[in-house]
Amino acid sequence: YVAKKNHSGFVVYSQKLDQHSPHRLTLMGELRQAIDRDELVLHYQPKINVKTAMVSGVEALVRWNHGVHGLMPPDDFIPLAERTGLIKPLTLWVLNHALQQCAVWQEQGLKLDISVNVSANGLMDLDLPDTVAGLLASHEVAPERLVLEITESAIMLDKDRAMQVLTSLAGMGIRLSIDDFGTGYSSLAYLSKMPVKEIKIDKSFVMDMEKNSSNAMIVHATIDLGHNLGLEVIGEGVESKEIMAKLKGLGCDVVQGFHFTKPLAEAQFSEWLSKSINSGLIKTDGGQTTK
Numbered sequence: 001y002v003a004k005k006n007h008s009g010f011v012v013y014s015q016k017l018d019q020h021s022p023h024r025l026t027l028m029g030e031l032r033q034a035i036d037r038d039e040l041v042l043h044y045q046p047k048i049n050v051k052t053a054m055v056s057g058v059e060a061l062v063r064w065n066h067g068v069h070g071l072m073p074p075d076d077f078i079p080l081a082e083r084t085g086l087i088k089p090l091t092l093w094v095l096n097h098a099l100q101q102c103a104v105w106q107e108q109g110l111k112l113d114i115s116v117n118v119s120a121n122g123l124m125d126l127d128l129p130d131t132v133a134g135l136l137a138s139h140e141v142a143p144e145r146l147v148l149e150i151t152e153s154a155i156m157l158d159k160d161r162a163m164q165v166l167t168s169l170a171g172m173g174i175r176l177s178i179d180d181f182g183t184g185y186s187s188l189a190y191l192s193k194m195p196v197k198e199i200k201i202d203k204s205f206v207m208d209m210e211k212n213s214s215n216a217m218i219v220h221a222t223i224d225l226g227h228n229l230g231l232e233v234i235g236e237g238v239e240s241k242e243i244m245a246k247l248k249g250l251g252c253d254v255v256q257g258f259h260f261t262k263p264l265a266e267a268q269f270s271e272w273l274s275k276s277i278n279s280g281l282i283k284t285d286g287g288q289t290t291k
């Protein structure tokens with residue numbers, strides 16, 4: 001915060017940084033409308049299976065197509081949504097659109113899992129399992145196709161409540177993934193009790209692992225840890241073929257990153273998919289490839 005004393009000794013805050021400033025209130029109101037008016041948009045980034053070199057799934061990442069500010073990244077409005085109770089309708093919007101897209105791929109014969117991020121207060125929503133069940137049913141997508149990415153800090157916010165929500169989601173057959181793994185403060189003992197199927201090593205460890213030996217060691221140890229716990233391990237932030245080769249050598253299961261492609265809007269992602277299908281990079285229902 002930028003605090004300054006004015007002539008009469010009162011502290012005045014810089015308008016732009018104050019949480020209750022007109023700017024923030026405006027943005028909050030706008031976000032509410034953006035959700036109702038479908039001004040949000042999903043971009044898609046593929047996940048590649050290291051052993052088969054095939055696309056196994058897609059992560060949906062939200063952006064806000066703002067009339068004045070342009071295409072806003074999630075880090076600019078998810079924290080606001082988290083603080084203002086808008087995270088529930090936002091999560092619902094994202095799940096609905098991601099599953100709709102997954103259903104379209106399904107109709108095209110594409111076997112692609114869809115990953116959706118659920119942030120802390122989204123996870124604390126006890127209605128989430130029922131909401132997800134309803135959306136899966138209405139889009140006719142099998143629960144096994146859906147991956148929910150959660151963070152360690154979200155789980156630690158309220159362990160009991162998180163465990164309750166996660167247990168019912170997992171019971172439905174939905175896969176749970178721990179995102180940004182290694183950046184939180186959760187205990188490994190606790191994590192091993194969670195019904196999760198995969199961990200995603202945070203990109204801050206992966207991105208520079210060919211230059212930074214301590215990060216390389218962390219990545220190595222995390223892959224072994226995940227495998228010893230029976231989990232699938234994903235490396236995110238793979239920006240080069242050198243890093244791809246390193247991760248492959250360490251036995252990482254799945255990779256994701258700019259080396260393959262940045263997250264793309266639906267039309268561009270479709271093009272990317274077609275190219276991948278033509279080069280045999282993708283699983284189809286045609287029977288040529290199996291999961």
Ligand code: C2E
Pocket residue numbers: 045060061062073074075078091094116117118119122149179180203236237238239256257258259263
């Ligand atoms: P995340 O879930 O860890 O997503 C990965 C982020 O890393 C994405 O940023 C992606 O564009 C970026 N990334 C992927 N590959 C590379 C790479 O090779 N190099 C680098 N430097 N970056 C890479 P993005 O799309 O800006 O999303 C940021 C965060 O916002 C996400 O991190 C996630 O925590 C959150 N988020 C995104 N969409 C949603 C959503 O629908 N709901 C919620 N609750 N959070 C979301």
Ligand code: MG
Pocket residue numbers: 059117149179
């Ligand atoms: Mg994620």
Ligand code: MG
Pocket residue numbers: 179180200202203236
């Ligand atoms: Mg991440």
Ligand code: MG
Pocket residue numbers: 179180
């Ligand atoms: Mg994140």
